[in-house]
Amino acid sequence: MQGQKDHPMKVVIPGGTGQIGRVLGRALLAQGHDVVVLGRGGPSDACDASAASVTCDARDARDARVVAWDGRTLGPWAGEVDGAEAVINLAGRSVSCRYTDANLEAMMSSRVDSTRVVGAAIARAARPPRVWLQMSTATIYAHRLDAANDEATGRIGGAELSVPSYWKRSVDIAVAWERAQAEAATPRTRKVALRTAMVMSPDRGGVFDVLLGLTRARLGGAIAGGRQYVSWIHDRDVTRAVQLLIERDDLAGPVNLAAPGPLPQREFMAALREASGVRLGLPATAWMADPELLRKSRRVVPGRLLDAGFAFEFPAWPDAARDLALRWRATKLPA
Numbered sequence: 001m002q003g004q005k006d007h008p009m010k011v012v013i014p015g016g017t018g019q020i021g022r023v024l025g026r027a028l029l030a031q032g033h034d035v036v037v038l039g040r041g042g043p044s045d046a047c048d049a050s051a052a053s054v055t056c057d058a059r060d061a062r063d064a065r066v067v068a069w070d071g072r073t074l075g076p077w078a079g080e081v082d083g084a085e086a087v088i089n090l091a092g093r094s095v096s097c098r099y100t101d102a103n104l105e106a107m108m109s110s111r112v113d114s115t116r117v118v119g120a121a122i123a124r125a126a127r128p129p130r131v132w133l134q135m136s137t138a139t140i141y142a143h144r145l146d147a148a149n150d151e152a153t154g155r156i157g158g159a160e161l162s163v164p165s166y167w168k169r170s171v172d173i174a175v176a177w178e179r180a181q182a183e184a185a186t187p188r189t190r191k192v193a194l195r196t197a198m199v200m201s202p203d204r205g206g207v208f209d210v211l212l213g214l215t216r217a218r219l220g221g222a223i224a225g226g227r228q229y230v231s232w233i234h235d236r237d238v239t240r241a242v243q244l245l246i247e248r249d250d251l252a253g254p255v256n257l258a259a260p261g262p263l264p265q266r267e268f269m270a271a272l273r274e275a276s277g278v279r280l281g282l283p284a285t286a287w288m289a290d291p292e293l294l295r296k297s298r299r300v301v302p303g304r305l306l307d308a309g310f311a312f313e314f315p316a317w318p319d320a321a322r323d324l325a326l327r328w329r330a331t332k333l334p335a
Contacts, residue, residue, distance in 0.1 A: 009246075010084045012129070014038040014069065014118055015091025019206040020135070020199050020238070024088060025064050027239035035064040036080045038091075040071060071114040078121035081129065086246050088133045089118045092177075095293065104169050111177040119184025128189045131246055134181040136193040138231050138258055138300040140174035143167065145227060148262065150303030151195070151254050167296060178254070190252050192245050197258035197300055200320060201235035202328040212328060215272050221281035226266025228297035231258045234314035234324070241302075244310055251308060258300040261316045265294075268317060275321035 011028055013021050016037035028035050069077040071091050081087060091114035093106045115134060122128050141149035142157035149155060157171040178193045200208040214220050233241075238257060245251055263271075273281050302310070314320035 008032050008034060009086060010034040010036065011246075012036045012038065012080050012084045012087045014087070014089045014114060015071070015135075016064075016088070017066075018090060018094070019201060019203055020196070021090050022203060023199065023201050023235045024090075024239060024242060027243075029064060036084070037064050037066045038069045038077055038080070039066050040069065071110060072117055074117060074120055074124075078124070081118075081121040082125040083127045084129045086131045086133065087118060087122065087129045088135075088242065089115060090135045091115075091118075092135065099166050099169070104166070104173070108173045108176060111173060112180045115177060115180035116184070119181065119186055122186045122189050123184065128186060130249075131190045131192065132181070132184075132186065133192045133194055133242065133245060134178075136178050136195045136254070137174050138195050138197040138256065138298050139170050139296070140178070140195060141298065141300055143228075143296045144299060145229065145297050148299045148301040149256075150301050151256055152303055154256075154300070163296075190249060192252055193254045194242075194245075195254055195256045195258075195300070196238075197231035197233050197256070197262075197298065199235060199238055199257075200232050200324055202324050202331055204331070208324050209328065211269075211272060212276055212325065215269070215276050215278050215281065218278065218280045219282055220269045220273050220276075220278065221283035222266035222269065223283070223294050226264055226269070226283070228265050228295060229262045229299035230265050230268040230317075231262040231298040231300040232268075232317065232320070233257055233259045234312075234320045237312050237314055240313065241305055241310060244305070244308065248308060251304065255304050256300050256302045257305075258302050259312055259315055259317070259320070260301055260306065262299050262301065263317055271318040271321050272325075275318070275325040 011033055013025060013035065015021060016025055017039045021037065025035050025037065067077045067080055069075060092111040095107065122132060140156060142155040143160050143163050144155065158168045181191055181193060198207050202208060241257055245255060269281055
């Protein structure tokens with residue numbers, strides 16, 4: 001992270017055992033900050049790959065304290081929030097699953113319940129944090145090909161025609177997630193909703209690792225024609241943007257965490273194939289690629305970050321893909 005504050009910060013990260021939590025935790029620790037992760041398994045959760053859907057690297061947990069919570073009720077963990085500089089709530093059931101009614105309900109309850117209880121902990125703190133960064137999702141925006149969605153003019157989804165009905169459920173979850181933060185009575189704490197695109201890092205089990213695996217297996221072609229837009233953000237830009245949002249007291253409300261260069265899925269995969277040295281990518285039809293994550297057009301741009309003067313290190317996907325592929329290969333080399 002760049003722009004380190006003059007003094008070490010205490011940062012509490014509920015749900016910080018997943019991919020994004022590890023990315024942020026590593027960067028914060030490297031800056032000398034005190035990082036407290038709230039995990040359902042307590043200290044053992046720091047290396048719980050099954051909970052995080054990311055293979056554990058023991059170095060990720062170094063110097064970070066992991067405190068147990070259940071994501072629903074107040075407990076001793078709430079004392080960690082009192083006196084913290086920032087809270088970054090990343091808690092929520094993984095979307096890497098089939099969108100069954102049971103899974104969608106788990107996504108809704110895990111996001112809303114955890115957001116409400118974080119808000120309750122902040123509300124009762126004698127020394128509440130200056131800022132509460134709350135994970136949200138770029139999925140809140142409508143499926144569209146005609147124009148990009150920024151925070152000011154973007155179209156919230158749910159009313160699109162000719163899309164699967166369950167896509168509206170995802171938007172409903174995102175809207176409820178943000179509403180839970182907005183309704184929290186935390187007048188002394190600035191609130192930011194992080195409408196986050198796919199975060200690309202070389203971590204094993206993360207979205208880039210999965211997409212690269214498909215590419216290396218010659219399955220990295222266009223899906224359902226490949227016209228749908230892919231919004232993404234490089235892990236280094238995530239950490240730098242989060243640092244900016246912690247420091248800038250004038251930024252509150254929804255903020256898109258996405259690179260300024262979304263691109264059609266067929267171009268996205270072509271750049272990934274080039275970065276990985278794979279020439280062939282077999283296409284997939286719509287019925288072969290049912291998950292919304294692959295078919296919905298997420299054409300999201302970071303209007304508020306750009307207006308704030310944020311300069312992306314990786315604004316374009318081809319450069320980002322090359323950097324990530326190199327780092328991915330480095331992590332696979334024998335120690």
